Amino acid sequence: MSTADITAEHHDDHHDHGPAKGLSRWFFTTNHKDIGSMYLWFSLAMFLVGGSMALVIRAELFQPGLQLVEPGFFNQMTTMHGLIMVFGAVMPAFVGLANWMVPMMIGAPDMALPRMNNWSFWILPFAFGMLLLTLFMDGGAPNFGWTFYAPLSTTYAPDSVTFFIFAVHMMGVSSIMGAINIVATILNMRAPGMTLMKMPLFVWTWLITAYLLIAVMPVLAGVVTMMLMDIHFGTSFFDAAGGGDPVLFQHVFWFFGHPEVYIMILPAFGIVSAIIPTFARKQLFGYASMVYATASIAFLSFIVWAHHMFTVGMPLAGELFFMFATMLIAVPTGVKVFNWIATMWRGSMTFETPMLFALAFVILFTIGGLSGLMLAIAPADFQYHDTYFVVAHFHYVLVPGAIFSIMAAVYYWLPKWTGHQLNEGAGKFHFWMSFIGVNITFFPMHFIGLAGMPRRIPDYALQFADFNAIASVGAFIFGLSQLIFVWNVIQNIRSGKKAEAKCWEGAEGLEWSVPSPAPYHTFTTPPQIEGAK
Amino acid sequence: MSVAADTKKLVARLVLGTVLMFGFGFAMVPIYNVFCEITGLNGKITRTGESEQPLVVNQDRTVKVRFISVFNEEMPWEFEPMQKVYQVNPGQMQQTAFVATNPTANNMVAQAIPSVSPSEAAQYLQKVNCFCFDRQPLDAGATAEMPMVFFIDPEIPEHLDSITLSYTLFDITDQQQVAEAKNDNNDKRSTL
């Protein structure tokens, strides 16, 4: 059956199984597109909330001295900003993209477990509602940093820590359910002929990410459960007085934490691997090596966690092992960057908004990767540890890394979702403002970090004043330019030129074979896969 | 097999994986402790009791052993090593003591947690008898001498010529009372 037939057939009975009317559509929906959209809206809301907190931080740091907020509140801001951005903005955005795109990319009618899909989304607003409400509690919100090291987060924590722990449990349950759903969809719902090695890379990277989630989110749940027991039930997992060990907390946390950073970047690799070939009008260079590189990164992510802990007093052998294992990750990552560049080599490139974000991703993520390599050098890390250099590093991999890839994905697939062509002017304006803002914000942090400014402080020595002022200006440019994005997306939903089924000339993949906007139900009959018998 | 049955099986396996990884998080606690015991990673002293073989004292070198006392949070006790630094020959038995005073008006219980630095040296320091890990009660205003006998393993590598042993003193009066209350409850229950 050709795509035209599918569409035609679809048009006829569209009214029979379209979305339900009113609010109940969103509460009870099991449709992967509805749930994907809700994830993305939720993520956008959290991105704006977490971003506002970042602006509070940057406003306070604009000048040395204390101007706007109390140091205690400042600590709550850094903590909540990190938690909300990691668990509320980046992860749900990727899950939303997976919900929307994975079934369409593999020719499945929906996710494998649609009812559970509804649950995994609707847990999130409650988890984050609870987390945000801690801001209004006596003693304030969590203030111990998003890494919540014990005993700061146990013995010395505000009372709200218990709500923080429950919130983490809930978001963990949500992520695990989402991950199980994605694995089941990818492994069991592929259209006939869609072999594993024919899957688009976004599907591959999500399959591997889902396995990472299933492996480490339970460990996170475990570590917060241990905290809960230390706080309320008199155990001493992390309490030295009772024979426990605070360093153990860091081991368990980072056993989760390092794979977590790949959870936030592997889907980004998949997105960029979809966008660059489209706008270079060439096939992705080295598809198989991309798959193997992703798998090796995922494997290596389990044996490098202690590079976050070089200064806790590890034996020399440990420092060397974690240093070299970490550096090894640069090899598969380098393969990926090489492949993206080779894909563009002699391609006929055009620079639409999604491509601009994808290109910025490749360049700026590589900068973040290189500062990561510097941090991996154990003897040098003693100087960089807990300074703004670390802040610069992980913001380079998360903002122009993960966030830019999400922006790229939204711009790339928005016409497919809304049926309207992109407003390129507004998109490019958003891109350039973001690109400039992000670099003004985070590049100077490298220098103040190397000069010795510690992270998570509301006040600092005079010699850091200039670079901090520059970074704060950049942060407001970046933050405000996201309003262009919000405006652009809303405009695109409401109006715009009609988008064709294949709205990007060089795009390939099943999602472009269905009309734009994608009908409520797609691939109720499995599509014919090219080259399949 | 149908897709639904396949999915059921796969989901069951993934849920099992989730449960196992949750267990693994907790299993990291004993794994970590065993690992530390073998490597001395966290500077905890694991060697206690009498030496297994008769010790051969190495007269050719000495190791400097320094004692430090640290107080945790609002621990009001006075707690000091009797002598701060010892030069000992590896294999030589050395006796020392810490002096603790409880200046408060309350009877209190404390616990001292030792830590060796560099952590590599932890496995060469053996305590023949020691007060640590024993709950140390002190009545209001009382002073006690807490003796300790230790020696350095003659196997200690050349480059370790200075060892610091620090004791952090924790106030565990409250925990102790909770534990006693629990025991009392249990006793009462058992008599019922």
Ligand SMILES: [Cu+2]
């Ligand atoms: Cu890491």
